[in-house]
Amino acid sequence: MSENHSFHQIGEALRNARRIGCASHVRPDGDALGSLLGFALSMRLAGKEVVALSNDGVPWHLAFLPGADTIIKPDGQVCDVDLAVALDTATLDRLGANSIAALAKAGSLINIDHHGSNPGYGHLNYIDSQAPAVGEIVYDLLIDQGFPIDLSIRENLFAAISTDTGSFQYSSTTAHTHEIVAAMMRDGLDTARMARLLYSQNPMRRVDLLRTLLNEMEFRAEGRIASWIYPQSTKQRIGVQPGDTEGLIDNMRSIDSVVSAVIFEEQRDGNIRVSARSKDDRVNVANVCAQFGGGGHRAAAGATLPGPIATAATLYLEALEHEVRRTD
């Protein structure tokens, strides 16, 4: 991994830019869109023309984020920008083909991320694998470089930090994380309101999905591994929307015997998307996912395997059980 550039170097590049195109990863989560919007809104307040891109648009559960209506779902057209910024995106291709095409005219690329596997694909890179959320890095950057922060920016950065820390439960959460939130609260952020918008707006079909998961999940390795097979047929029966699976895996992760939880999700193209979690520091799901060409964090990682789904699940679970049994 290349050496990080300083906040000052990144700040200089941002100050010198006229039109900034920013984007985060495909299938966006709270950190992807919260850090994207927190950053984009600040740059707009700083007088920049800003295009905020999300290759897969905005899922229903994050549409309440302030400024979410200004996010553009690119259609393959090139944007007139002189500087590109990638947020929360471990590899360039994770921006998505249309976002990459949209940013093709940018003279340089800033890469701000917290995935340890990020190779440093930007001209300027700031990768902090200790940061629990990119929203935290964006907050520190904006403060350090004196960029504007208003309430809508605080709300987006809180959404980013709250979701990527599992509501401040994961071991990645630090005193600094809480200090940032405390500072934002002193400046008017209503965290209870944000928590309600983030976590208490489940549509009934998501309850149906959870019911199905609880009925169908399976255990192995003395209950230390919980897994669920999630085929297209289940999606169609329930009428699942993008974003409905967000946080679903935590219901398996929360079981006392479970150290690792995994969901096998059949994509429309027949490939199987694996989402894995670990709550034991000795069990590294990023390593297991890397065996299948994926990656991520020790405690939260993913990979894509070819179908059929039962074969993919068998292969992955064998590797995961091996990783779990290493701790015996």
Ligand SMILES: [Mn+2]
């Ligand atoms: Mn993230």
